[in-house]
Amino acid sequence: MQFQKLPVNERAAKLNADVERVVNDTVRAYDRFMGKVGLGGRRAAYDDEHYEFVGGASDTLRKKHYDKSLRLLWKAEHVAPWSSFKDAGEAERALLSAAEHGMTDQEKAARRRISSKEFRALLDREYTPAEKRALVKILSKIGHGEAYAWLVSASMLTEVQSTGARAAVTMQIMEEAKHFVVLRELIEAFEVEIPRQAAWDYLLLEGSLRVKGLNRFFAMNVLIETIALSIFGLLSDKPGLEVLRNFHLDESRHTALPDNYFREFPMTEWQKKSPAARLARLGMSLPAVPLVLYLEPELAELGVDVFEFAGSVLRKAMNLAERSGFLLPLPSKTLLTVFNAVFNAYCRATRQGHQWRDYMAADTTHGAAEAAVEREIFGGHSAAAQ
Numbered sequence: 493m494q495f496q497k498l499p500v501n502e503r504a505a506k507l508n509a510d511v512e513r514v515v516n517d518t519v520r521a522y523d524r525f526m527g528k529v530g531l532g533g534r535r536a537a538y539d540d541e542h543y544e545f546v547g548g549a550s551d552t553l554r555k556k557h558y559d560k561s562l563r564l565l566w567k568a569e570h571v572a573p574w575s576s577f578k579d580a581g582e583a584e585r586a587l588l589s590a591a592e593h594g595m596t597d598q599e600k601a602a603r604r605r606i607s608s609k610e611f612r613a614l615l616d617r618e619y620t621p622a623e624k625r626a627l628v629k630i631l632s633k634i635g636h637g638e639a640y641a642w643l644v645s646a647s648m649l650t651e652v653q654s655t656g657a658r659a660a661v662t663m664q665i666m667e668e669a670k671h672f673v674v675l676r677e678l679i680e681a682f683e684v685e686i687p688r689q690a691a692w693d694y695l696l697l698e699g700s701l702r703v704k705g706l707n708r709f710f711a712m713n714v715l716i717e718t719i720a721l722s723i724f725g726l727l728s729d730k731p732g733l734e735v736l737r738n739f740h741l742d743e744s745r746h747t748a749l750p751d752n753y754f755r756e757f758p759m760t761e762w763q764k765k766s767p768a769a770r771l772a773r774l775g776m777s778l779p780a781v782p783l784v785l786y787l788e789p790e791l792a793e794l795g796v797d798v799f800e801f802a803g804s805v806l807r808k809a810m811n812l813a814e815r816s817g818f819l820l821p822l823p824s825k826t827l828l829t830v831f832n833a834v835f836n837a838y839c840r841a842t843r844q845g846h847q848w849r850d851y852m853a854a855d856t857t858h859g860a861a862e863a864a865v866e867r868e869i870f871g872g873h874s875a876a877a878q
């Protein structure tokens with residue numbers, strides 16, 4: 493490449509460079525001082541001298557969450573052909589039509605783009621009005637939850653350190669945005685009234701936005717997303733709800749994020765164990781229990797025992813909390829025993845001929861793929877795979 497060089501006034505260039513050096517030293521010294529005395533300082537946790545966010549590259553986190561999210565990225569146009577989304581690219585459309593060549597006519601018919609009208613007819617065929625209302629009530633809890641997941645994950649972008657963790661959180665924000673808009677169309681397709689938030693999810697979700705700093709990881713990624721994951725795992729094998737499989741897979745990565753993050757940026761012993769933090773976490777979690785119990789009639793309509801569902805959620809959330817270092821006032825094993833006793837006492841009072849049951853051992857996730865994904869997160873291994 494040939495460039496036509498232009499003359500430069502050396503003295504002016506040197507003067508500009510000298511002025512910049514003085515201003516740079518002053519600005520940065522001022523921000524360092526203000527940061528040290530707690531009066532502000534540099535706003536961005538960004539280290540331009542190393543071309544990295546403060547905290548370093550964190551490539552492991554980036555690979556587990558950002559790269560993996562991109563690998564598993566799904567498009568609503570593809571998995572929810574009945575929706576209004578037009579988000580698939582040329583290559584994806586070409587792949588889809590190539591895949592259809594190898595299908596039988598029956599498979600093609602099932603796979604073929606079904607219109608919104610046909611999808612609504614399918615829901616009417618598969619479910620009674622009472623079942624549709626039950627499904628919408630349960631799904632709307634997560635629908636409202638996705639709005640908060642979007643907001644909370646966006647707020648985490650300024651809480652985490654390192655380039656890798658920010659890339660991971662950025663993918664979560666993008667996925668929560670997709671969850672909110674796609675789930676809303678799915679819920680609207682049932683054509684029944686969509687309930688507002690109940691007091692319990694209002695308290696739980698508002699609490700997740702109010703809580704400070706990394707404890708938002710506990711409120712959202714550990715607690716609320718475990719409830720979401722459990723609902724998706726329960727419903728993704730039902731007719732018309734297959735798209736929830738993709739949600740389930742995304743949420744599994746989100747629930748694994750705190751554990752993976754703390755492996756690289758551990759919490760202090762005080763952050764994990766201080767009595768105030770333990771109590772605050774228990775306080776944050778409490779609305780989850782009446783929330784799940786509030787869904788008893790709707791779960792019963794679908795043939796699911798609310799206490800089995802609640803036991804399965806509690807076991808997963810508490811084990812995950814403990815493993816991530818978010819300790820509660822009592823060890824998870826003890827808390828689960830207490831909840832089991834409370835659930836059995838409630839059932840003795842409300843159900844005829846109730847026999848003691850270990851609700852904490854229940855698992856309401858259906859589908860082999862979903863169970864395998866959950867084993868990976870809740871079964872004691874590190875996080876949503878490599």
Ligand SMILES: [Fe+2]
Nearest residue numbers: 638641668671
């Ligand atoms: Fe989500």
Ligand SMILES: [Fe+2]
Nearest residue numbers: 641717743746
């Ligand atoms: Fe999520």
